[in-house]
Amino acid sequence: MSLLGAALALLYAAAFVAAYVDYLGKAGEWLADLPLLLLAIPFTFTLDVLTQGAFSLTGDETFKVLGAALFCCALAYGVGAAAEFLVRKLLGFVAPPRS
Numbered sequence: 001m002s003l004l005g006a007a008l009a010l011l012y013a014a015a016f017v018a019a020y021v022d023y024l025g026k027a028g029e030w031l032a033d034l035p036l037l038l039l040a041i042p043f044t045f046t047l048d049v050l051t052q053g054a055f056s057l058t059g060d061e062t063f064k065v066l067g068a069a070l071f072c073c074a075l076a077y078g079v080g081a082a083a084e085f086l087v088r089k090l091l092g093f094v095a096p097p098r099s
Helices: 003-027 032-040 041-050 063-093
Strands: none
Touching: 003 032, 003 063, 032 041, 032 063, 041 063
């Protein structure tokens, strides 16, 4: 369990919730879902590559937004866990293997 990874994933989830609530308040307006789409760039880019450009995301597609939030939170957790591991390794805080 990575504390840094969990903290980053929690922050990303909170940002997604805030952006989605903001979108719901502005639904129907021009660029209402822009903050949500900017947060979902890693998800959108990944699926755009996998579907060879046939993927789109808007704020009114709730299940895609949930998928984007889960994907981005998992990515944030992985990046945080890797960064925490590297810092611990470089600073020598990793416990020696048990014999």
